[in-house]
Amino acid sequence: MNSPHQLPTRRLVLLAASLSLCARAMAQTAPDTDSVTLDEARKEVDSGKATLFDVREPQETADGVAPGAKLLPLRQLAARFSEIPNDPKRPILLICRTQNRSSATFKFLREKGYTNVRFVQGGMSEWVRQGLQLVKP
8 A cells, every 4th residue: 555655656747747837938948048139239238248259151241240240251160260259258249141150150169168148039130120220241
């Protein structure tokens, strides 16, 4: 016979299943800390809190870049790594056309020990779609 302090196996299984479902629901609604919205990016760059790197290729940036962005094409990242701030805790934002290259750059910098790196949601495609200001590089 079960002691009053032991849960029957069936209850344990139900409890585990419930906890699993709750954990999945929380994970799906948790904020994405690896990215930042366009508005958040603009505020952080405008205030000087973060450095924004545009990792697109030169032919892509000829029509314009986000104000305050520093150009650092992904293909040149390793050769120009010294242009990244020495402080691995300094906020760094990454932007490309659609998040593919900024995501790759994000992973590269995280592997190098940078802990405060995020990419801009939607990339420059979303920036242009929203009609936000562009400046010539």
